[in-house]
Amino acid sequence: MNMQEAADRADAMLDATLGAIVPEVQWDHRTSTARGCDLTRRRAVTTIISEERRGSFLGLVERHWKKSGFRITSANPSQEMPALFATSPDGFQLALKIGYKGQAFFDVITPCVEPSDVADPVSKPNGPAHPPGRIPTPHVRSDFWSATTPAPSASG
Incomplete structure (x- = not known):
């Protein structure tokens, strides 16, 4: 696997993760490194x-x-800045971290692969695209995710 193939796999993991969040949240790409x-x-x-x-x-x-x-x-159960970490069977490391002002950040780090050129992600943000390093703090309201009451339990 080369870096571009690994980047495509990481992007697919991020797409699937964000696609599993219902109701959906608005997101943007951050700088790849x-x-x-x-x-x-x-x-x-x-x-x-x-x-x-x-x-x-x-x-x-x-x-x-x-x-x-x-x-x-692993997981960080902090009330203010919780985090969740996982590994895929093929060695990709995933992280969800809640940061400043409750902003959620997703990262996927690839395993060591064959060096190659890497293109920008092809998936489009489901909101405005911001210049690298200029993504604003959370500002999009969601009737569900922004509510200040606990989420209803699945059982009732």
Whole structure:
């Protein structure tokens, strides 16, 4: 596998993860980086995910990753800045981190692969595209994810 093929696989993992989030959240690409023999693809969520809904958000992503065959390697249960980390069977490392102002960030780091040129991601953000390094803090309201009440339980 070369870096472009690994980048395509990382992008597919990010597309699938964001596609599994219902109701959907608005997101944009962050800067990709390559070093040595691996690279990182990144995305930032611009939808406001309230503190009351962060646990539901992380739980939904955790269930999707497990269903996709990824192994959860660790989690940070912090109320303010929780995080979730996983590894795919083929060695890709996935992370979901909640940062400043509750912004959700997704990263996928590839395993060491054959060096090659790497094109920008082909998937289009489902909201405005921002210049690299200029993605705003969460500002898109969602009736579900931005609500300041706990998410209703699945059982009722």
